[in-house]
Amino acid sequence: MAPGQPAVPAQGTPQGKHLGPPKNALFYDPRLRSVVVQVLLCAVILFFGWVIFDNVTDNLARNKITSGFGFLSAVAGFDISQTLIDYSISTSTNFRAFWVGLLNTLLIAALGIVLATVIGFVIGIGQLSNNWLIAKLSKGYVGIVRNIPLLLHLLFWYNAVLKALPDFRNSLLLPGGAYLNSRGLILPRATLSGHPELVLVALAVAIAIAIVLYTKAKRQRERSGKSIPVVLPSLFLIVALPLVTALVAVHATWTYPEIGRFNIRGGAEILPEFVALLIAISIYTAAFIAEVVRAGMLSVSKGQTEAAAAAGLRRGQILKLVVIPQASRVIIPPLTNQYLNLTKNSTLAVAIGYPDFVQIFTGTVLTSTGQAIEVVALTLAVYLVISLITSLAMNIYQARTRLVAR
Amino acid sequence: MKRSLNTMTIAATFALAMPALAAPTMAAGLLDQVKARGSVSCGSNGQLPGFGLPDAQGNWTGFDVDYCRAIAAAIFNDPTKVKFVALTAKDRFTALQSGDVDVLIRNTTWSSSRDSQLGLNAAGTNYYDGQGFIVRQSIKVNSALELNDASICVQQGTTTELNLADYFRANKMKLKSVAFAQLDEALKAYDSGRCDAFTADASALYSVRIKFSKPEEHVVLPEIISKEPLSSFVRHGDDQWFDVVKWVLFGMLNAEEYNVNKANLDEQMKSENPDIKRLLGTEGSYGEQLGLTKDWVYRIVKHVGNYGEVFERNLGPSSPLKVTRGLNALWTKGGIQIAPPVR
Ligand SMILES: N[C@@H](CCC(=O)N[C@@H](CS)C(=O)NCC(=O)O)C(=O)O
Numbered sequence: 001m002a003p004g005q006p007a008v009p010a011q012g013t014p015q016g017k018h019l020g021p022p023k024n025a026l027f028y029d030p031r032l033r034s035v036v037v038q039v040l041l042c043a044v045i046l047f048f049g050w051v052i053f054d055n056v057t058d059n060l061a062r063n064k065i066t067s068g069f070g071f072l073s074a075v076a077g078f079d080i081s082q083t084l085i086d087y088s089i090s091t092s093t094n095f096r097a098f099w100v101g102l103l104n105t106l107l108i109a110a111l112g113i114v115l116a117t118v119i120g121f122v123i124g125i126g127q128l129s130n131n132w133l134i135a136k137l138s139k140g141y142v143g144i145v146r147n148i149p150l151l152l153h154l155l156f157w158y159n160a161v162l163k164a165l166p167d168f169r170n171s172l173l174l175p176g177g178a179y180l181n182s183r184g185l186i187l188p189r190a191t192l193s194g195h196p197e198l199v200l201v202a203l204a205v206a207i208a209i210a211i212v213l214y215t216k217a218k219r220q221r222e223r224s225g226k227s228i229p230v231v232l233p234s235l236f237l238i239v240a241l242p243l244v245t246a247l248v249a250v251h252a253t254w255t256y257p258e259i260g261r262f263n264i265r266g267g268a269e270i271l272p273e274f275v276a277l278l279i280a281i282s283i284y285t286a287a288f289i290a291e292v293v294r295a296g297m298l299s300v301s302k303g304q305t306e307a308a309a310a311a312g313l314r315r316g317q318i319l320k321l322v323v324i325p326q327a328s329r330v331i332i333p334p335l336t337n338q339y340l341n342l343t344k345n346s347t348l349a350v351a352i353g354y355p356d357f358v359q360i361f362t363g364t365v366l367t368s369t370g371q372a373i374e375v376v377a378l379t380l381a382v383y384l385v386i387s388l389i390t391s392l393a394m395n396i397y398q399a400r401t402r403l404v405a406r
Numbered sequence: 407m408k409r410s411l412n413t414m415t416i417a418a419t420f421a422l423a424m425p426a427l428a429a430p431t432m433a434a435g436l437l438d439q440v441k442a443r444g445s446v447s448c449g450s451n452g453q454l455p456g457f458g459l460p461d462a463q464g465n466w467t468g469f470d471v472d473y474c475r476a477i478a479a480a481i482f483n484d485p486t487k488v489k490f491v492a493l494t495a496k497d498r499f500t501a502l503q504s505g506d507v508d509v510l511i512r513n514t515t516w517s518s519s520r521d522s523q524l525g526l527n528a529a530g531t532n533y534y535d536g537q538g539f540i541v542r543q544s545i546k547v548n549s550a551l552e553l554n555d556a557s558i559c560v561q562q563g564t565t566t567e568l569n570l571a572d573y574f575r576a577n578k579m580k581l582k583s584v585a586f587a588q589l590d591e592a593l594k595a596y597d598s599g600r601c602d603a604f605t606a607d608a609s610a611l612y613s614v615r616i617k618f619s620k621p622e623e624h625v626v627l628p629e630i631i632s633k634e635p636l637s638s639f640v641r642h643g644d645d646q647w648f649d650v651v652k653w654v655l656f657g658m659l660n661a662e663e664y665n666v667n668k669a670n671l672d673e674q675m676k677s678e679n680p681d682i683k684r685l686l687g688t689e690g691s692y693g694e695q696l697g698l699t700k701d702w703v704y705r706i707v708k709h710v711g712n713y714g715e716v717f718e719r720n721l722g723p724s725s726p727l728k729v730t731r732g733l734n735a736l737w738t739k740g741g742i743q744i745a746p747p748v749r
Pocket residue numbers: 451452453454493494495512513514515516561563564565566588589605606607610634636
């Protein structure tokens with residue numbers, strides 16, 4: 001609440017306010033009152049917080065339960081099935097395990113958000129399609145997917161993925177030397193030599209050129225009304241330039257996976273737990289995003305589209321220039337919610353053994369150290385920070401689109 | 407959905423732990439509180455046939471479950487005055503620390519950190535165990551040392567998970583573990599071929615094997631890679647309750663040692679053997695000293711049975727698990743189960 005603008009007028013203010021100030025002017029001053037109330041509220045909350053904290057530390061000490069964060073630097077001593085950074089059973093600490101888990105969560109969240117958004121937009125726009133079949137299929141998708149609990153999606157995909165694939169002795173050999181079996185997808189691993197960093201440079205250069213092209217084209221269009229196609233050429237550039245650089249400047253030695261006694265050895269693995277979680281969470285969240293998109297599109301009045309059509313814009317242009325900029329203002333806040341849900345829902349990973357943050361940190365680290373309060377507090381903090389950053393990013397994006405649209 | 411509830415462990419543990427840990431502790435001893443409340447609340451395994459498992463009607467059975475019933479029998483002369491709380495490997499210590507249960511009897515290994523850092527006391531070891539592996543016969547493995555590079559399913563939050571990593575590290579083998587929060591999911595993954603082996607306490611392996619679709623296709627490997635004294639646990643700071651939980655087990659062991667069982671109980675009440683007289687309370691006031699009644703062991707044996715009877719009923723050759731006594735035979739019979747004397 002903005003100070004000085006109380007939502008409810010201070011009560012007791014006589015109706016004939018203009019007749020002059022009431023007796024207890026200070027007491028009825030809405031601004032002062034709101035400050036006092038807020039200070040009191042803060043004091044009460046702080047007091048309760050302090051009482052809880054005091055009792056917790058007291059009880060922990062009385063029961064001789066160890067507290068503090070020293071456990072973070074102790075050796076973790078357990079195995080993790082998917083690690084994006086170096087992690088060793090014998091030397092890595094619980095803090096390292098914290099980061100391994102966090103990265104696994106962020107990986108699922110990031111890929112899930114991209115995938116769910118793509119599917120969600122396609123289905124959402126599909127629901128409004130003039131094509132009867134597409135509209136019905138999209139509606140059916142939303143109706144079915146949204147009404148099945150996520151956990152069932154997850155178990156379905158995990159068991160479907162596992163059951164459908166051959167065991168490792170009968171692994172499918174894919175073109176290029178990769179193997180597919182119920183233990184996952186095992187890809188040839190590349191050891192790079194030469195100048196792999198140049199590929200990143202090339203990518204950056206390509207993106208920079210694309211941005212320049214785009215702004216030029218936009219200015220041109222605003223000045224002369226003539227639009228030059230830039231999207232396809234830029235995409236081509238972004239793909240082709242790094243690719244060519246890679247071919248010229250990087251030399252890769254490939255280690256091909258081979259069938260060992262128990263597993264396919266020596267390749268880069270993609271675990272079935274990861275695939276199942278990613279598919280389940282994307283498909284599930286996409287159904288909600290589709291509804292958000294549909295609502296957003298419907299919020300743009302028909303008059304707008306009709307006017308745009310009358311002005312001679314093509315269907316694609318109407319979508320891009322008239323509908324989406326206006327719809328996005330309605331879409332983004334609920335879309336942010338869906339992104340937050342997706343990230344938080346990814347904790348269901350524990351059901352299928354994907355080593356996400358909760359599985360590793362709030363699971364194994366918690367039980368092996370027994371420091372429930374510290375571990376749970378850190379877990380809450382981690383998800384809070386992830387959520388705040390997601391909201392912040394979306395708010396910035398929304399602020400920008402709003403400025404552009406007006 | 408029981409599972410989805412369990413996956414929300416963070417929320418649950420926090421919700422349970424916070425208010426309880428945040429509340430100032432009460433003065434009366436736990437034994438008195440339990441007596442006043444009229445039932446013991448016992449943290450138990452809810453998924454392990456032979457140790458702890460409720461049936462469809464909510465009747466709990468199992469070796470650990472009977473230990474809880476014996477505590478209730480000793481206090482209330484009624485083995486049904488127990489409130490069982492099913493706990494996963496992950497939730498169990500928080501549930502005990504926060505006061506949600508009075509005692510934890512759930513195939514839980516006694517280790518130094520659990521005995522100290524967690525603020526708990528191990529009260530008595532009712533089953534001496536060790537960790538083993540189970541594999542499909544078809545993969546033709548005869549020793550755990552051949553499991554280099556194998557995928558191994560394990561339940562997280564257990565000593566099992568840590569021993570597994572130690573064992574592979576010590577033997578310079580490459581480990582690919584897949585850890586699950588729930589026993590059932592871990593077993594399903596093993597059964598569907600995601601893993602070559604499943605590892606757990608040997609006792610649990612007997613127990614889960616009967617859950618598989620074709621138990622005869624799986625073999626337990628000979629290696630026992632750790633020691634797992636499975637014990638009852640109570641919170642630090644209440645010695646009287648600690649004593650009760652400890653001595654209920656000792657009472658059952660002594661009853662077996664002096665051949666006091668359900669069948670001959672009333673006869674043994676007339677025994678002139680001083681050990682039996684002290685045990686059954688026909689001489690001395692050893693039960694009262696514990697805060698119980700004179701006839702505490704009589705009550706236990708009458709309602710639940712002695713240690714051997716409880717073992718036989720839940721785990722022995724006549725049960726589906728067919729576990730031999732092994733280490734858990736009495737010290738007089740080649741095992742290591744020994745109880746201090748009542749005197
Ligand atoms: N004794 C070990 C393992 C105990 C344990 O949880 N064992 C598993 C068997 S693999 C179990 O009973 N799971 C049943 C459940 O979580 O419901 C410990 O204390 O950490």
